Amino acid sequence: MQRCINCGNEFDLDERLYVCSRCGDLLDVERLRPDDRDVDSLRELWLERLKSGDARDRSGVWRFRELLPFGDDMAVVSLGEGNTPLYDAPRSADYCGLTSLKLKHQGNNPTGSFKDTGMTVAVTQALKLGMRLVACASTGNTAASLAAYAARARMLCAILVPEGQVSDAKVAQALDYGAKVLEIEGNFDVCMRVIQELAEQSSLYLVNSINPFRIEGQKTVAFELAEQLEWNVPDHLIVPGGNLGNSSALGKGFRELLGHGFIRKQPRISVIQAEGAAPFARFAQTSESEFVNEKHPQTLASAIKIGAPVSWKKAWRAVRETGGCVITVSEQEIADAKATIGRDGIGCEPASATTVAGIRKLVSDGVIKKHETVVAVLTGHVLKDTDYVIKYHNQTLTAPETEEHIRGTFANSIMRVAARPCAIESILKSLT
Numbered sequence: 005m006q007r008c009i010n011c012g013n014e015f016d017l018d019e020r021l022y023v024c025s026r027c028g029d030l031l032d033v034e035r036l037r038p039d040d041r042d043v044d045s046l047r048e049l050w051l052e053r054l055k056s057g058d059a060r061d062r063s064g065v066w067r068f069r070e071l072l073p074f075g076d077d078m079a080v081v082s083l084g085e086g087n088t089p090l091y092d093a094p095r096s097a098d099y100c101g102l103t104s105l106k107l108k109h110q111g112n113n114p115t116g117s118f119k120d121t122g123m124t125v126a127v128t129q130a131l132k133l134g135m136r137l138v139a140c141a142s143t144g145n146t147a148a149s150l151a152a153y154a155a156r157a158r159m160l161c162a163i164l165v166p167e168g169q170v171s172d173a174k175v176a177q178a179l180d181y182g183a184k185v186l187e188i189e190g191n192f193d194v195c196m197r198v199i200q201e202l203a204e205q206s207s208l209y210l211v212n213s214i215n216p217f218r219i220e221g222q223k224t225v226a227f228e229l230a231e232q233l234e235w236n237v238p239d240h241l242i243v244p245g246g247n248l249g250n251s252s253a254l255g256k257g258f259r260e261l262l263g264h265g266f267i268r269k270q271p272r273i274s275v276i277q278a279e280g281a282a283p284f285a286r287f288a289q290t291s292e293s294e295f296v297n298e299k300h301p302q303t304l305a306s307a308i309k310i311g312a313p314v315s316w317k318k319a320w321r322a323v324r325e326t327g328g329c330v331i332t333v334s335e336q337e338i339a340d341a342k343a344t345i346g347r348d349g350i351g352c353e354p355a356s357a358t359t360v361a362g363i364r365k366l367v368s369d370g371v372i373k374k375h376e377t378v379v380a381v382l383t384g385h386v387l388k389d390t391d392y393v394i395k396y397h398n399q400t401l402t403a404p405e406t407e408e409h410i411r412g413t414f415a416n417s418i419m420r421v422a423a424r425p426c427a428i429e430s431i432l433k434s435l436t
């Protein structure tokens with residue numbers, strides 16, 4: 005039996021539809037209590053597993069399997085996801101006006117984004133159900149991730165992407181992993197609508213983040229982060245917001261940890277959106293009136309160029325319950341924050357940099373205090389969108405639609421130099 009998180013209805017899980025038979029809302033799988041083990045022995049067990057050679061133990065998702073809705077003997081589809089680093093980022097901290105700042109880098113996953121932590125669970129579930137064809141709509145990272153996990157599971161995979169709006173690196177990954185890439189005329193929201201309609205009529209297994217098994221996998225990042233901080237959660241956790249699955253998942257993860265007694269409080273979860281693609285921020289700032297989609301979302305952070313986020317209700321629960329907020333940042337702020345993260349030797353893709361840009365704003369507005377503990381979740385790897393990086397540093401980056409020039413505040417442009425040691429030497433001298 006499963007229980008609907010929204011209305012408490014108990015029923016047998018319809019694993020394909022995810023719809024509660026009573027309230028009609030999307031079903032959220034609520035995990036049973038982690039058997040009779042106490043908190044300390046589970047903490048020990050999870051750490052102990054890192055030394056094991058078993059693929060499930062080494063995965064940063066499956067080593068927390070006591071809190072996942074699967075039996076212990078489940079054969080999983082894994083690429084060794086999770087166990088990502090939590091970096092100190094002193095330059096970024098300075099830039100934000102903080103004493104210190106930590107960056108949880110989910111770009112260090114097998115396909116270079118946080119999507120892998122959810123995909124290992126969703127594709128495992130697809131395998132359990134005997135599905136042959138998995139599919140998603142995507143701004144690129146979900147596509148790359150699904151393509152890889154489907155390949156591991158020997159499943160057919162189809163992805164819908166908005167034509168001309170996905171970075172080459174992400175399309176290249178999906179092609180290499182053997183997915184059928186279908187470019188659709190229209191934006192991500194159009195792709196999402198079409199694939200949802202198709203999923204209702206056919207036997208394909210949809211793995212966008214409306215699929216609760218994706219959320220189950222992604223919630224383990226909360227477990228891993230709490231473990232890395234020796235079970236002391238930060239005052240603030242900052243995430244970028246697109247389709248809003250990630251913020252929903254982190255909210256669920258920390259809620260479960262608190263419920264089971266692993267932590268004493270939840271971090272305040274705040275979501276940052278790009279100014280031109282910010283329906284959630286608008287909703288949050290107009291004190292819970294009706295949710296209005298953004299018809300023409302615009303941002304160079306193509307991963308979060310989304311106007312009709314499917315998981316906004318769950319994400320709102322996470323923000324509201326924890327006392328966080330939802331704000332926007334400009335294209336200029338994203339670009340400069342991204343370059344700053346780069347100078348910490350870390351790097352990330354543009355969507356991830358909304359976090360540091362947002363923290364800077366929240367510190368300056370007094371929402372985050374200088375000495376509070378803050379963790380930002382970086383969602384994608386710097387190599388996911390190199391075109392953006394080169395343009396920023398060569399000062400040719402322009403905002404979408406307005407074509408307004410984005411200043412290379414921290415530009416580090418390429419120099420052409422004569423092929424002579426003395427020419428190079430004089431440049432090296434100028435560096436010191």
Ligand code: F0G
Nearest residue numbers: 142143145146246247248249250383384
């Ligand atoms: N950051 C990156 C790098 C992303 O790829 C995404 C979403 C987000 C942030 C936003 O996360 O949707 O959970 O709020 N990318 C999806 C995709 C939409 O298709 O790859 P969210």
